[in-house]
Amino acid sequence: MVTTAPLWQASDSELVDAYSAVVQRRRQLYAEELRLLAEMESRGVATKLGYSNTSALLMHTARLSRAEARHRLAQAQDLHAMTTPTGSVIEPVLPQTAEALARGEVGSEHVDVIRKTLANLPHLDAEQRATAEQVMLTRAAEDDPKALTRFGTRVRDIVDPDGPPPREEQPARPARMLRRHIRRDGTMEFKGHLDLESAQLFENLLKPFEKPHTEGGDTRGYAERAGDAFADVLRMAANCPELPTQNGVRTEVAVTISFEELQRALDDVVLSGDRRMSASEARRIACDAHVLPAVLGGDSKPLDVAVPAYTTPAHIRRGLYLRDKGCSFPSCERPASVCDAHHVVPWAQGGPTKLDNLASLCPSHHRLIHNSAWTVEMVDGRPWFTPPAYVDPSQRPRRNELHAPLPRTAA
Incomplete structure (x- = not known):
């Protein structure tokens, strides 16, 4: 949309539409710039004109810094076919990204994220790379570059869940480490790190053990309580098997699928503290873990509360934790531990406090839903969000893919 009328006469939505149109044209012009750079590099234009390389030429003609000139040239080389001095043609690394940039659907920062993501996956074959590129472009249509970067960490699990085959000789790299030193007075100081399971x-x-004492007042700080708790654990371990029954168990895996499926491929794992693990790690730990079956109702949904209530009960919050695994707003990475339970149909309008009417939202996005034109509805028991027209003219519903189970692909 191009408006020639005075800006003060434009409505708010017209201003946003006009700005979006300018951004799209700028991206399309940038795509044309990269196409020209690729041709200049293929022909060796810079050396013909007396420059050492194309970057040096751009520093004079476009007044770019050397770093920016090299950055744009690197993008051009990945997005377009190049011809070597011997006449052989090097096919583009990211042809689909070049097409998306030419349509104005992604920007330079999106291109950088996609380049970096695929560069970190050198073991993928041609078909898997094409699938990974398409998956990233699909997310880029809705995500800003930072959110796309977070999603990029999951691309390998989508297109190649088994990962690269292990090398015959893996370098020795301990996952756990502990350094301790006995002082002259017999006390000990130590430091180290543990793997995820430990x-x-x-x-x-x-x-x-580290909770404050309720009787007599507890003046200990957090570090002192943690130190006392560690000493208590050591004493209990010395008197094995008298371990505490609350939390004092092996790693807990909350399974929302059959145990047989867990053994084959586990994507829906929840650890307290909002930690995630790969499918291979989960399969390994599940072989020797305390498996907690999540009680499911109809259509494989966690239990609902029988009596309507405004305050969300603990077992409903646990159901939200298992289902949403964090803020359900698109591209938000906030963990479930900081989220509110949002009533999709407001409680004041008769909306029940049931899982089918609740969505996990972090405080920021909870405020956004209440104060903007974004809307949310439940589809097949999960929250889907519809953006305003000024965000997406087609107003296509979207959901948070960062917390969703990884889809399987033919690749």
């Missing part, structure tokens, strides 16, 4: 077990063992 860290989870350590946290679960400490929690029952």
Whole structure:
């Protein structure tokens, strides 16, 4: 949309539409710039004109910094076919991204994220790379570059869940480390780090002991309580098997699918603390884990509350935790532990406090839903969000893919 009328006469939505149109044209012009750069580099125009390379030429003609000139040239080389001095043609690394940029659907920052994501997946074959590029472009149509970067960490699990085959000789790299030093007075100081499974077990063992004492007042700080809790755990371990029953168990895996499916491919794993693990890690830990079956109702949904209530009960919040795994607003990465339970149909209008009428929203997006034109509805038991027309003229519903189970592809 191009408006020639004074801007003060334009409505708010017309201003946003006009700005979006300018951004699209700028991206299309940038795509044309990269296409020209690719041709200049293929022909060796810079050396013919007496320059050492194309970057040096751009520093004079476009007054770009050397770093920016090299950046644009690197993008051009990945998005377009190049011809070597011997006449051989190098096919583009990201042809679909070049087409999306030419349509104005993505920007330079999106291109950088896609380039970096695929560069970190060198083991993919041609078909898997094409699938990964398409998956990233689909998300880029809705996500800003930062959100796309977060999603990029999951692309490998989508297109190649088994990962690259292990090398015959894996370098020795311990996952756990502990350094300790006995002082002259017999006391000890130590530091180290633990792998995911051991860290989870350590946290679960400490929690029952590090709570403040309720009787007589507890003046200990958090560090002192944690130190006392660690000493208590050591004493309990010395008197094994008298371990505490609350949290003092092996890693807990909340399974919302059959245990047989868990053994084959596990994508829906929840650890307290909003931690995630790969499918291969989950399969390994599940072989020796305390498996907690989540009680499901009809259509494989966690239990609903029988009596309507405004305050969301603990078991309903647990159901939201298992279903949404965090803020359900598109592209939000906030964990479930900081989220509110939003009533899709307002409670004041008769909306029940049931899982089918609740969505996990972080405080920021909870405010946005209440104060903007964004809308949310439940589709097949999950929240879907419809953006205003000034965000997406077609107003296509979208959901948060960062917390969703990974889809399987033919690749």
